[in-house]
Amino acid sequence: MIVDTNKLSSYLENFITVLVDYSPKLISAFIILFVGLYLIRLINRFINKIMVSRELDPTLTRFLSDILIWVLRVILFVSFISKLGIETSSFVAILGAMGLAVGLSLQGSLSNFAGGMLIILFKPFRVNDTIEAQGVTGTVTDIQIFVTKLITANNQTIFVPNGSLSNGNIINYSIEKTRRADLTIAISYETNIKTAIEIIEKVLQNNSKVLKNPAPNVSVKNLTDNSIQLAVRPWALNEDFGDMTAEVLQECKEKFDTAGIVIQPYVKEASLQN
Known part of the structure; x- marks a missing residue:
C-alpha cells in the first residue's frame, strides 16, 4: 500500500489550521462549562442557606433546590453548545416540543405536582397531623411532590394523590389542641329525662379526660317515633379523644x-310508599 505523503501533509495542515482557528471557542466553551458548574453549586448553597434561615418547609426546600439546579444546568448547557458554534434555535425548538409532548402525556402527574406545591406552600396540614380527606382518615407521615x-x-x-387532595375538603384534627365529641344516646319515652341527664352529667364530671373548660353539655337532641335522643357533647384533648369517647359511653x-334505664335501640323508619 502506497501512502501519498503530499495528501497526508495537506490533511494534517488543514486539521492544524482548523484546530488553531477553533481552539479559542473550544477553550472558552469549557471555561464557561467549568465556571458555570462551580457557580451553580455556590448559588445552590446560598439559596439553601436563605431558605433554612427563613424556616421553610424541608420538603419545599429540597424541591426548590432541585428545580433551581436543573434550570441552571439547562441554561449552562445551552450556553456551552452556543459557544461551540452549534446552532441553538433548533435545539431549543426540540426541547419545547419534547416538553409539550411530556406535558400532554403526564397531565394527571402535573395536576398532582401542582397540588403538592399548593399543599407545601399553604400548609393545610403538616407531617404528624391527623386528617380526614378523600374518604380516608390517617396520620400524615410524609408529604411528597406527587402524593401524601x-x-x-x-x-x-x-x-x-396531591391533585385530588388539594382540590377536596380536608378535615385537620390536629390544628386545634382540643376536640368535642358529638354523642347521641337514645332512651325510651318511659324514662325520666331529668334523671337520665343527671346521670350523664355525673359521668362527665367524674371522667378525668373530659375537660372542665369548655364545659360539657347534655341536652335533648330530638324526639323520634320510638325514642328520646339526648345529645352528649364533652370536650377532650386531641390525644385523649378516642379513650374519652369510649369511656363515657361505657360508663353511661x-x-x-x-338505675334501670334502658337505652333504646335504633330503629330505622320505613320509607313511605305511595
Missing part, C-alpha cells in the same frame, strides 16, 4: 343499667 402518605389507625399505609351504659 397517611398511616391509618389500623396501621395501613395510604397514598393520596353501666350507670343506666344500675
